[in-house]
Amino acid sequence: MSRDAVDQIFVSVKRLLLSPLAHLPAWLIQIVSSLINIAALLGVFLTLFAAMSVLERKILGRMQNRYGPNRVGPFGLLQPVADGIKMLIKEDVVPARADKVVHFLAPILIAAAAILALGVIPYGRNMTPFAIDGGILFFFAVGSATELGVFMAGWGSNNKFSMLGAMRAIAQMFSYELPLIITTIPVVMIVGSLVPDQIVAAQSSFWFVFTPWGATAFILFFVSGLVESNRTPFDVPEGESEIVAGHMTEYSGFKYATFFLAEYIGMFAVSGLAVTLFLGGWHAPIQSLDFVPSYLWFFAKLSFLLFVYIWVRGTLPRIRVDQMMNFAWKFMLPMSFACIVAAAVWHFTGRGWFSWLWSLGVLAVVYVALSILLDTKRKFAPRTYRFAE
Amino acid sequence: MLSIFLLISAAFFSIGLLAALSRRHAIFILIGIEMMLAAASLNFVAFWRFGPSPHQPTGVMIAIFAIAIAAAEAAVGLALVIAVYRHYRTTSVDQLDQLKG
Amino acid sequence: MNTAALAIIAIFTLSAALAAATLPKLMHAALMFAAAFVGLAAFFFLLSAEFLGLVLVFVYVGAVAVLIVFTILLTRHDLEKDRGFNLSGIIVAIAVFIGLAIAIFKTGSLPVVTPEIPTLTVKQIGAALMTDYVWPLQCVGILLTAALIGALILVIEEKK
């Protein structure tokens, strides 16, 4: 089997599946093709979800000097199956005074939005499920529906903890959506396209993360992504010690599982987009490693990012709400704008070594200025403690 | 084909008008106005798509600007609703008929 | 397929819009409003203006709908009172619809032949925005900034 055949194996399989339908009208073929895509996406990512849930617990366990789940199946690998069964057979409790319809629709909307966002990411050479013009915009457009879903969950539960959690979640998602979107602008600007495939194609020779603006934007994007998926250290919306479980307080059983699923899928989607935008998508790091199929590269990078997610979770404590907001508006946002400027400088000074330095200079100036400014205003100063006597 | 889109847009517009005219809550009026604006955008795009010169993106441009302005309008309108609610403790437009405050 | 899609989307959009206009609970109406705009975005896709559809979803579902539900939340003590429904509005709305329909059917200035489907990429839109429409673009930018500041000032709590 040639290298190309391995690389394109999924494309070929799909073509094979569609070939008996060739005589049907075009629109029908399109629908079937879309269904195949959807099935493949769901299959892959639900598996990944299951794997992730157990791996996360195991890795966290290792980091905290304990064993993770190790009872079900070999090395506890069947743990997600057990969890799933438990969730499915649990009683679905809906509060008596809840807004039933909204309460019911909220998890569905969130999960749907998260899964939709997966559709525009190129997973390998010729492996973009839905190649639409303006795919990046599509990603953010459907992603923004998540906020509505969170709000519905909070409101529909008719519970103060839920409402508080939803408010916190929306506030932080809104705040960090700005850096998230703005840090994609340098990439879009340099490539000149909103199509993910073209963005990946533009990174065939080098990845954007290896430019000063790209690296900065990537870090900002990654942090914003952490917030968007409500991961530690930004998990205040569901901070157990304060507000039970935030907007998910009144959910149980399968609905709760759906929330959980949506959270993980969202995490996959944001990481996938980060890979596409900054880490060269399905490209190999160097030409000679091209023999490994493209989708493997993609999932390797994705797995690495997911590992970092877990790593961060195992390392950092939760951040206070006001610190988080200050960080978003006073540091992240100006830095994202600086990235745009740095990218423009990089482009217009010729994309060479000198432009690399120029661009770095711009970012350094902004970073230093912001640090001085914010430090003198004592925005991020260490906390002082006062003790009772 | 064009007239079908225009009809749909007209229906959407009328529903927006219905919301703006018959509901007493200020937020409904805003919702209605947003719908009417969006219906107008739909019209613009339909005229661009089926119009004589679809290579000039005039209709789309107007729709983009209309959406931007509608967003601004919604932000200010909702802020007004909140401010009014704080002052009068009501959002019913029936009771908000004084210019003096 | 197009006709079928059109019919489905039209029914979905218009019923969502109707629900948004008539549902007694404000929160449901706001969510239906978001649904109606998703439908409207689908129309834009059918009209091969994908970018516009995405922007519509982005702005209305992502921002305006959330703003509306937030406003509902902040003014929710007012929600309990029953407001009733102004029936004369229905008559006027139906009359306007009939008037529009008559105007659409009777007009002679609509193009008869359907031209080829225009292709409008995001790139073209961007180029147009930065060349022919740069002044309106700047003005809209200023307008949005002004709206942002204005809205902030309106809702800032007055210091006692």
Add this chain to the structure above:
Amino acid sequence: MNHWIASNLWLIPATPIVVSLLILNLPKSARSPAAGFAILGQIGALALSILAFFATSQMAGLQTVRNFTWLTFGNNALRLGWLLDPLASAMLVMITVVGLCIFIFSTGYMAEDRNFKRFFAYLSFFSGAMLGVVLANSLLLLFVFWELVGLASYLLIGFWIERPTAAAAAKKAFITTRIGDMGFFLGLLWLYHRSGTLLFYDSGSGCLENAALNSLGVAATFIALLIFCGAVGKSGQFPLHVWLPDAMEGPTPVSALIHAATMVAAGVFLVARVYPIFSVGAINGVTPSLEVVVWIGVVTGLMAALIAVAQSDIKRILAYSTVSQLGLMMVSLGVGGVAAGIMHLLAHGFFKALLFLGAGSVIHGLHHEQDIRKMGGLRRLMPITFVTYAIGMMALSGVPLLFSGAWTKEEVLHATSIWPRSHLPHYLMMAGVILTALYMTRQVIYIFFGNRGPASEGAHESPPVMTWPLVALAFGTITLSVVLTPAWPWLHDFLIGKQARFDFAHLIEPAVFTSLMLVLIGIGLGIVLYRGVAAENRLRPIEVDPFQAAQPALFRFLQNKMWIDEFYRGSVLRWSKALSRVSDWLDRNCWDGIVRGFGWLGQLFGIFTTGVDERGINAGVDETTSGARGLGRLFANAHSGQIQTYLGVIAIGMLALLLLYAWLA
């Protein structure tokens, strides 16, 4: 002709307006930059105006026009333009010089105000708008600047917005002038309809040139009268003069600016500018429209002068005197003495600014006391103010030889005396001159002479930044008397476009002696009347004013005086007292009421008809009144404040349009 300034006329109004916008964007604490920018802007405008003034004399036909296309719709183009002629250039110099003095004065007068920056922004704006009025070569452009002047006056009169009276005065000024502007606008539209252009001069096809004027025909009278409505409002002519005294609520420099250089001058200027329309079809220099101008001017001039005699607020006296002088100018324009009227406007600009700034200095020195009955003996406390104020007073009264007002007043009187229609205006204006001298004498005696009044304690001379403009204006007033002297009437001839020549014979014309006589009578009368006031012990405010009717002692005093003086003068005084009361009453109850709105008028009408009803003469009128009220209520109901009702009405309107469209399609 090819003078640089002639092709860049727009710079003159643009300079202060740009400066104003600049100042508005400064931070509130930037007080001295604000004043500095404003004064620099005014100096710039002054320099440009002087350039323009000298350029005018070198121009062929003494006139230059720069037209440009503003809007194109279809085959029509709306054209605007700038015009520089002797009239405009003389006005330019006057406005900028007087304006500069007022600006400098304001830096002292407003020094403690919180909104110092805003004040200078408005002031610059005001000046710029007025310069625009002067330079416009299109009735439309003139109207635009005219309205900007109105806006600026509104902002400035109501500058101390925290005072309810100031806010009310600002509103009153704005609304009253708006009534006149309505007429102006109608006249403008009519003129456009008839002549197809609003450009004044457009190489033969402008609306003030023969071709267009001939086509106007009978409509010219009505157009002229409609345009005159605007001038009536702006220049405070009867019956729209009510706003002018109230405008005293603004800071004193604003009053000075309104009364001297900008606002009220605009009306007189407008009439002078569109004079050709007024004189279409003139027989012997008389047209129906000019006759109206004359009589309005006469009524205004006399009425205001009479009122001024009975006032006790330092600024109000000056305000009525302005109204009266404006009446005089209108009369002059009406009888054909355009140059005389404009010269009086220019001279008046200087000395009225001087008087107002002097009043401002007094008010400032007395810690915002404006009642002249509480003043007194300031002659020694505020010597510079006194001397300059006296110069201004003599110029306004028309003391000949050294003071500019005399020559111009004499010219105006001369012009009225040769009016073929009637001699009544001439005599009435002579009475006005006497009254002017009288009330100015009264004021000066009250303020500066005699013993110190209760408010004079602790009075001090104003700082140099305020006295220097006074000195400069006083100097200007005296210099102007040389410029305006009839022996070498170059300004007069400059305005009408002739070469001037020396002729000392003009100095001994009988008219000169007549006016001298009049002034002496007025001042003498004043001194005689108010000598007693000066001699009184002033530690308490004076209550026994010769004109206060309520005091029986005052009556005796008055009657004794009348026995000593000629009976004629005595009756004039009585008449003036009665008339001033009537005018005052009219002011309060009638003209004010009209201005306040038609609802009030309806009420008056209702009261009137009730009276008629009670006598059983006409029962039906009552029905009419209630019908009118019902109609009003009907309209009021439409303004329910219910947004949805409005929306519904809009929707129904749209529906109607749609159906109309569908029906036509």
